[in-house]
Amino acid sequence: MDIPRILRSAIQQRMFPGAVVGTVDSKGVERIYCCGKSQYIEGEPLTACSIFDAASLTKVLPTSVLALMAIDQQACSLTTPVHTILPRFTGPHSRGVTVQHLLTHTVPYEIPLSKLKNRSAEEIFNTIVTTGFSRSPGRDYAYCNATSIVLGRVVEALWGQPLDVLGQTRLFSPLGMKDTTLHTPRSMGRVVPTEVDTWRGRVIRGEVHDESAWVLQDLLTPGSAGLFTTAPDILRFLQVLLHAPQQLFSEAMCDLIVQNYGEPLGKSIGLGFERNQPRYMGSYVSPGTVGKTGFTGCHFVADRTKGKGLVLLSNSTYPRRKYDARRIDRVRRAVTDSFFLKRFLL
DSSP, X not given: OOHHHHHHHHHHTXXXXXXXXXXXXXXXOEEEEEEEBSSTTTOOBOOTTOBEEOGGGGGIIIIIHHHHHHHHTTSSOTTOBHHHHOTTOOSTTGGGOBHHHHHTTOSOOOOOGGGGTTSXXXXXXXXXXXXXXXXXXXXXXXXXHHHHHHHHHHHHHHHTXXXXXXXXXXXXTTTTOTTOBSSOOSOGGGBOOOEEETTTTEEXXXXXXXXXXXXXXXXXXXXXXXXXXXXXXXXXXXXXXXXXXXGTSOHHHHHHHHSOTTGGGTSOBOSSSEESOHHHHOSSSOTTOEEEEETTTEEEEEETTTTEEEEEEEOTTSSXXXXXXXXXXXXXXXHHHHHHTSOOOX
């Protein structure tokens, strides 16, 4: 297996200072690969215990997973209109938005939240829930942080608790994910920095990297970003998803998750997860494979057919974020291909 060589090559090309990869095979055997340091200069060597800002992995874990669990327990359905759960969700075409639209990112948001980062948390959230849309939902795939922020509020309304509490009590603690949190980690010495941020004027370490999510934390727990975790903890989640999904979902829900909800749009879209995305899942996973990426340089892949899963955690945004995702996607794809079938040269 070429994973260590791929990681070393990526470090030499300055795609990230270091990375940790975790894999679980069809027999449940786990392996961890650590390479590089937390920073290019004077950084600590990365270990299995290194804690990363997992960015948009938050959209799945805990946000989508908690929503799917709520549906499983009949707290709502996929066709439940969002405005019946969140009365504040108003504006043109908003009444047609359902929970399924949130889970499949087919809500036609056109809000660039990055341009709202200098506003207050209340102003940002009010914009998200009251602006409305120029067209009806379900007609296009429109990936947007705002969608997951709304889903997070839906989850809170359905369960009657804050998202961070729900994540901890219903997912992280029960699954033994002892280093996973939606707060600043307690073990700051193990936290990997994400960026030298000119907007905040400091090195970002132990606080959410995404600017709008960082501002929103004054008001709520964003469902879009803010997850801090380790490779072993994500492997615990993958072990359950692959080999004991009944701990989280009914059999019917497991089948729903891997269906293609984007077929009418000519796309591959899972329920609460990304589905069949060769740009980072590579060429050798099975149809219906699910996963997620994070802007900081993270991703996970879960192939239920093969019973195999993988997580890569890195800080590719350090010391400065890179706007061309194709570079880190090459690494993601190479690592995933190496594990799922054969050697793959970076």
